[in-house]
Amino acid sequence: MKIVAQVKLVPDAVQASVLERTLRTVNDAANWVSEVAFEHDVPREYELRKHTYAELKARGLGAQAAQHVIKKVRDAYTTLKANIRAGNLGKEGSKRRRKAQSKPIAFRPQAAQPYDDRCLSWQFDRRTVSIWTVDGRVKNVPFVCSADALKMLQAYRKGESDLIERDGVFYLIATCEVDEAEPYEPDGFIGVDLGIVNIATASTGYEAAARALNRYRKRQLALRAKLQKKRTKSAKRRLKERTRREARHAKNTNHIIAKTIVTEAERTSAGISLEELKGIRQRVRLRKPQRVALHSWSFAQLAGFIVYKAKRAGVPLVFVDPAYTSQTCAACGHVDKRNRVDQGLFICRGCGVVAHADRNASHNIATRGESVWNAGRESRVPATS
Secondary structure: OEEEEEEEEOOOHHHHHHHHHHHHHHHHHHHHHHHHHHHOOOOOHHHHHHHHHHHHHHOOOOHHHHHHHHHHHHHHHHHHHHHHHOOOOOOOOOHHHHHHHOOOOOOOOOOOEEEOOOOEEEEOOOOEEEEEEOOEEEEEEEEEOOHHHHHHHHHHEEEEEEEEEEOOEEEEEEEEEOOOOOOOOOOOEEEEEEOOOEEEEEOOOOEEEOHHHHHHHHHHHHHHHHHHHHOOHHHHHHHHHOOOHHHHHHHHHHHHHHHHHHHHHHHOOOEEEEEOOOOHHHHOOOOHHHHHHHHHOOHHHHHHHHHHHHHHHOOOEEEEOOOOOOOEOOOOOOEOHHHEOOOOEEEOOOOOOEEEHHHHHHHHHHHHHHHHHHHHHOOOOOOOO
16 A cells, blocks of 8 residues: 655755756756647657657756656646546536647646655665755755654655655655555444535544534635735735645544544444545535535545555445435435435434434445445355356
């Protein structure tokens, strides 16, 4: 299982200048390669290398850096094609899709640049790195990270690391190959219903209310609007300082929720059943005031955190179809749209049971998870006579 660990580089003024110039150089080169790829209708990586490798070397890039720039561009076009095929950029002929297909992919000056072990080496005992730059190898660049991140890097770091710059601060995003724990045989399943009013509601009774997070987001939205309206230097500076603060806050909240759910499942030897949320933004129809909440909350992030934490702990996990889980009675199985009286109240028209709507849905998700798990264990091989 791949997990990324982030470390913050603490270069001196000279090292920082070289790193900044390196990122700008490689991303300028990536933009040129992108134009060549676009002009030649995105050839294969080998063909693209024939068109661009010599020029990249002439621009001062080392052999490995040039290869990484070419691969980065090729991967970007592969991702673009995959998004177009999946319909993520709209239907054929849509404005967004035409815009994406009408010009070469562009890379920001601070965009990530991949490094392999030939371009980057780690000295964990001294907490420094030696890194390739356009001015040659720069050694003894200090880095800082949490104690847990350092342990993971020392034990599991493998493959490429990405150098990025955010607001003048440099980071290395390192890939770690962590062994997955052997999943145990679950004693039942914990269903997790994800939503906007309640971020997560588990069938065990755990409920992560979104009230505080939504209030925080609303406050941040009002503050951004106020600062943008002023247009003064100090307002722009404060806006820049607040960049990504809301995303970090939401990410931390999702980490806490995921850890709580996985820890409870591990403690009770249960599995976890999650609803399949792919395409939820296209499926769900909401009034305009509610769309901000829907599109602001990172559904996939929380699900991803639960998945990787469950894999590390050996907790069995399944995804189920969420259709009608909010309209189905967990007690008798009666399905009726009118069962869901409002956001928080569920009253079954069949048996009359009254329950919290999200908790009722979580019990349905748990039941479906157990069915999916049992179906997966059944042998598909015909019995021998």
